[in-house]
Amino acid sequence: MERLNGHLDVNEKTGRKDLVTNIDKDNEKFFVKQLRALEPGSKVLGEEGLGDKIDSLDGQVWIVDPIDGTMNFVKQRDHFAMMIAYYVDGVPTLGFIYDVINDKLYHGGPDIGIYVNSESMNPPANNSLEDGLIGMSGPLIIRDVHHMQEIAEASSGYRIYGSAGIEIATAISGKTIGYISHLRPWDIAAGRVLAETLGMTVSTIDGKPIDMLSSNTVLLATKKAQKDILKISTKR
Amino acid sequence: MERLNGHLDVNEKTGRKDLVTNIDKDNEKFFVKQLRALEPGSKVLGEEGLGDKIDSLDGQVWIVDPIDGTMNFVKQRDHFAMMIAYYVDGVPTLGFIYDVINDKLYHGGPDIGIYVNSESMNPPANNSLEDGLIGMSGPLIIRDVHHMQEIAEASSGYRIYGSAGIEIATAISGKTIGYISHLRPWDIAAGRVLAETLGMTVSTIDGKPIDMLSSNTVLLATKKAQKDILKISTKR
Structure with missing residues (x-):
């Protein structure tokens, strides 16, 4: 949030609709460092390639998107997220989606339930396609x-x-x-x-x-x- | 906001994707009454037809959308707005868009400038289609x-x-x-x-x-x- 109104270095990856900024990269570096320290022996798969090369989900694997919706981030400074997942031997274990602008962290996993910030989330209604x-x-x-x-x-x-x-x-x-x-x-x-x-x-x-x-x-x-x-x- | 989690009566207008609720109608009734009292002699054109029949923009005309994005209102309780405009002899004079969930009122007109809540808005950058x-x-x-x-x-x-x-x-x-x-x-x-x-x-x-x-x-x-x-x- 502190850097949101500062200068952005914006670069194209595969084309003009696939962007990366200095903040995507800085965030990923930060996450890779912190997650490795949090869980020694774990590996980190990051969108910007600043973590580990991963060719299997064996062991403890973090999967990181430092800024999801980079186009929105660049053009709107809104409607973007930061995401981290934790898989153990391929089993989905923990997930974190942070809606930065609304300060809402959706997080949890099968063993602890799902929360938005500190509030427990209930399963959504099982609505049909036509009804939603x-x-x-x-x-x-x-x-x-x-x-x-x-x-x-x-x-x-x-x-x-x-x-x-x-x-x-x-x-x-x-x-x-x-x-x-x-x-x-x-x-x-x-x-x-x-x-x-x-x-x-x-x-x-x-x-x-x-x-x-x-x-x-x-x-x-x-x-x-x-x-x-x-x-x-x-x-x- | 008080009625947001209460019961909704939802009805179809022209089809299953064109909805109206009891709150659309109640809001419009409220606006019609208040706007007529605010500016005696003015007319009110409302989406739900609870104001005046309007076949010209002569004089003082309010144009009201009591809930814009009724489908979002019904399915999400989010991403909807209330809108009021004031035209004098056809001249766009005042506009109000209220983003209810984010509590942001965009309002103003050519004589007074445009504000979001109490903050003055600057003209957006004149960006091209490709850049936005x-x-x-x-x-x-x-x-x-x-x-x-x-x-x-x-x-x-x-x-x-x-x-x-x-x-x-x-x-x-x-x-x-x-x-x-x-x-x-x-x-x-x-x-x-x-x-x-x-x-x-x-x-x-x-x-x-x-x-x-x-x-x-x-x-x-x-x-x-x-x-x-x-x-x-x-x-x-």
């Missing part, structure tokens, strides 16, 4: 991947917030019935822990388990909405 | 009206928040370079006052003046982004 709003990725809608437009039309409406962390925080709060986007490990690792612990489902858009070391088109949804969406997304 | 995020309407994107998908692709990214009031508050705050949606008078009346006073443009998607007594596909944008968008939206 759904968060989506802009490019998937335009390219109409996996009948994304039909899924949007079947819902009560689709929303695009531009940050996986903010979208997943919205879904686990029951404000949307789910979220669909093409995500890398650090985009979904923390949200998966929180969502599954709260009784939501996390799978690929065709209903398979996600590969935590690769990219996936992820469907995070209530159990009912997942069924409704798979009926559409897996049509020929 | 843009707010859009979900249905316009899916139907690809006026090359909406090409406009989205040309921007830094598109966002869908699901409430004209929230979208316009975001644009005048400089967090998006504009907003495109099919809007009725009460969706745009207040936002037009605020945006124009802050040096932004408000027109139809093909660059014509909007008709304040009818529906328009509205383009609200920085001057630069308007030019960029019209080049795409008016292509054959």
Whole structure:
């Protein structure tokens, strides 16, 4: 927050819509150092590549997104998140999504429950696709991947917030019935822990388990909405 | 806020995606009564039809949206607004957009300047389409009206928040370079006052003046982004 109105060094990664700033990198350096100290022997997989090279989830692995929604961060100074996940031998164990501007930390795991700041979160209502709003990725809608437009039309409406962390925080709060986007490990690792612990489902858009070391088109949804969406997304 | 967690009577208007609640109606009744008392002789055009029948903007006219983003209100209890505009002989004079959950009142007009709560707002940077995020309407994107998908692709990214009031508050705050949606008078009346006073443009998607007594596909944008968008939206 102190650095929010200061100068940003903004650089493109794979193109003009894929940005990284000096603060993404500084945050990741900070997290890598702190997490290694917190849990000696653990490894850190970070979006900006400043942690460890990870080719398996054996042992204790932290997965870090130092700023999720960097485009929002750069253009809005709003609607972005910081995310950390902790997996032990591949088992989703702890997740943290910090909505920085609203000062809301969504955190917890299967052994301790899920909290927003110090308040316990209840599982969201198991609403159907038709009965809920759904968060989506802009490019998937335009390219109409996996009948994304039909899924949007079947819902009560689709929303695009531009940050996986903010979208997943919205879904686990029951404000949307789910979220669909093409995500890398650090985009979904923390949200998966929180969502599954709260009784939501996390799978690929065709209903398979996600590969935590690769990219996936992820469907995070209530159990009912997942069924409704798979009926559409897996049509020929 | 007091009634936010109470029971809602939800009814469909033109279809399952066009909702009205008892609170929309109660709010509008309240506004109609208070505004008539504030300015005797004035007329009130309200979304729910509980004010006056208006077929011209002669005289003093209030234009009221008691809850903008009713779907968000019903499904999220978040991301909705209350809006009031004051037009005198057709001249945009005062606008009020209240982002209820964030307790932010955007208000003012050409004679007094624009404020968020008690803080004066500066005109947003005159950024181009390419350099900014843009707010859009979900249905316009899916139907690809006026090359909406090409406009989205040309921007830094598109966002869908699901409430004209929230979208316009975001644009005048400089967090998006504009907003495109099919809007009725009460969706745009207040936002037009605020945006124009802050040096932004408000027109139809093909660059014509909007008709304040009818529906328009509205383009609200920085001057630069308007030019960029019209080049795409008016292509054959």
